[in-house]
Amino acid sequence: MNEVLQKISRIGIVPVIKIENADQAVPLGKALCEGGLPCAEVTFRTKAAAEAIRRISKELPQMLVGAGTVLTTAQVDEAVEAGARFIVSPGLNPKVVRYCVERGIPITPGCANPSDVEQAIDLGLEAVKFFPAEAAGGLAMIKAMSAPYGNIKFMPTGGINAKNLNEYLAFPKILACGGSWMVNETLLKEERYDEIARLTREAVHTMLDFKIKHVGVNAKDTEDAMKTASLFGGMLQQPVLPNPRSVFAGDLVEVMSGCGRGTHGHIAISCNDVSRAVAYLESKGIEFNYDSLEYDQKGKMKLIYCKEEIGGFAVHLADKDD
Structure with a gap:
């Protein structure tokens, strides 16, 4: 185009x-x-x-x-x-x-x-x-x-x-x-x-329509991630959902299995359209790490990390439907 x-x-x-x-x-x-x-x-x-x-x-x-x-x-x-x-x-x-x-x-x-x-x-x-x-x-x-x-x-x-x-x-x-x-x-x-x-x-x-999608917590390994996610799941009454790289406590907390970004973890922010959100934030001086960019099966942007940490947290945008 x-x-x-x-x-x-x-x-x-x-x-x-x-x-x-x-x-x-x-x-x-x-x-x-x-x-x-x-x-x-x-x-x-x-x-x-x-x-x-x-x-x-x-x-x-x-x-x-x-x-x-x-x-x-x-x-x-x-x-x-x-x-x-x-x-x-x-x-x-x-x-x-x-x-x-x-x-x-x-x-x-x-x-x-x-x-x-x-x-x-x-x-x-x-x-x-x-x-x-x-x-x-x-x-x-x-x-x-x-x-x-x-x-x-x-x-x-x-x-x-x-x-x-x-x-x-x-x-x-x-x-x-x-x-x-x-x-x-x-x-x-x-x-x-x-x-x-x-x-x-x-x-x-x-x-x-920016919203906090979930908070990411870094764990040292898979066992530690499962333990931490189980604690969050029990406290928040959320199901514990393991996947290859992390363990979720519902859709509120993601515990990374030894591979997390950010000094303290990460924050995922959902939006209606990642591409438009990037354009808007770049116009405000925010820089992005394009090496982290991911697309869905239809070729639409679904995830990208900001270049710099904020308060010790890596921050990424995510499509609200992903």
Whole structure:
């Protein structure tokens, strides 16, 4: 998949923003980054759109900024010249899509039916926008429509909010979700950037849903691990579950059989999507040990350790369903 689309997938949520005043672009971008979403689709529905993209691209190079509501090839040129790294359109205009494809510009056109999707595939696209998502049938429509098209990904936009976000993102053919609930026009007009940052953090935390999965304890050997796990199991009324490398006391404590990471042990943190969690935490300066990365049978990240210990504990992310 295209590198830009991969980054969008790892971010998970694309804030869709309408800017009337280009002076608001950089403060808004900073609020989105602070909240954990270094990405934005700036809609070409205002005269300030190109200048807003230009300022964000220059002042916040860490942001992945694109142009939305692009209707013509002239707007494509204007957006790319301003610094847009991807193009989004409300519908599938073959002329615009072909223009982008020929120039290597990532584009996700709006598709709401199988005929649109087939055109997109014929034009060589890997992902499309599903718009307007809720009005066009929501996730049920995407699931029904995507069945014959195994390799195409969807970016639903329109009616997505904190309540239905994870329902969409749980479906493997969803690339990411577009939404504007954390950047509504009233907040932007009133320049309430702290509130935008708070709503953005809330959206990210909803998407990732970090929780302590279990605590790991290091034991000197298999016999010691069984003894320790049995003590925890009896105390917490949990079954003792041996496996080749460790012994679990239910799903609360894992006692490692002489092969544990961390000075004192490890802490496992579950999340809805390890890849998106890594992208978010790396944007906050956390480094990961990619030698520890594990995938499930479908090629999805299921486990990875942080590079540094925290308080003497190795820390790893784990898929909540693993």
